[in-house]
Amino acid sequence: MAKHLHLAIIFKASNLNYGESVGNILSLKKMASEGRNYSYISRQALRYDIVRLLKEIYGFEYAKPDNVGSSEIVIQFHKDSKIDQYPEIDFFGYMKTEKKDKKKKETDDQAAGKTKTRKAVIRLTDAISMEAFNNDIDFGTNKGLADRLDDIDGNNIFQAEIHKSYYTYTITCNLDDIGEDAQDKISLPKNEKAKRVGALCNVTKLLYRDIRGKRENLSPLFVIGGLYDCGNPFFYNRLKLEFKKEGNNVNAEMINDTLDITMPPAGSSVMSQTILGCVNGEFKNVDKLKIEAIPIEAFFTKLTTSIDQYYK
Helix, strand or coil: CCCEEEEEEEEEEECCCEEEEECCEEEECEEEECCEEEEEECHHHHHHHHHHHHHHHHCCCCCCEEEECCCCCEEEECCCCCCCCCHHHHHHCEEEECCCCCCCCCCCCCCCCCEEEECCCCEECCEEECCCCCCCEEEECCHHHHCCCCCCCCCCCEEEECCEEEEEEEEEEEHHHCCEECCCCEECCHHHHHHHHHHHHHHHHCCEEEECCEEEECCCCEEEEEEECCCCCCCCCCCCEEEECCEEEECHHHHHHHHCCEECCCCEECHHHCEEEECCCCCCCHHHCCCCEECHHHHHHHHHHHHHHHHC
């Protein structure tokens, strides 16, 4: 039965992740590809907002942190944090190092600082802009505050790079690995696993980000994926846009070619296990795709139903 969750998402937003300042210019995080610069949101930033919303909406508590190390403070998850208590580390893995105990011999595991790691089950990619960055810069001052002071000459000018664009990222996981931790001998009930993955899907549908005094909507305008026999992220690097006078299009040829891929062992096609959600009117050529687009809400309802059925 298909057990690999894969989603590829497109959303539209602006100025979502800044790096280091250059002089008095706040610089967006960027990467180079195909000879041009593209802004991006790091997977760590996406993870932060996903975990934040899991707490705000579902009450999933943050996993407890701890300081480890001798000469330097290293922040990791607390050694007593376990996946049955904290979905955060169930989804995104952990590294837990016990503090050294000087009273014990160095051959002892605890004295040596025993480390336990668990790989991330939920795999996120960076959200990369689908339109090139063109060096746009916002010029600002704090004039409104400076005018209230008589002895201030100047308005503390600042500048920040800005970029409004479509962005794309992917989410993948193996449903069998959710709620399973052999190191701590934990295996969660199937209904709890379904609840957690369903919560993740709903948070993805409602995702937003607060940054520099504004709230940006990261919820999908276009989402394609489903549950698959194979763990390959089929639509990663397969979503591209074409901007035309009559409107914006997705690259239908790349998506249709991907849908034709077959998967071992049963030889099922990607298309047979894929569903597509799109905001009505956002892209003009979704009717050219080999599968029918349904509303975003219907997409996530169908996906979470499939997840519940898998765990049953």
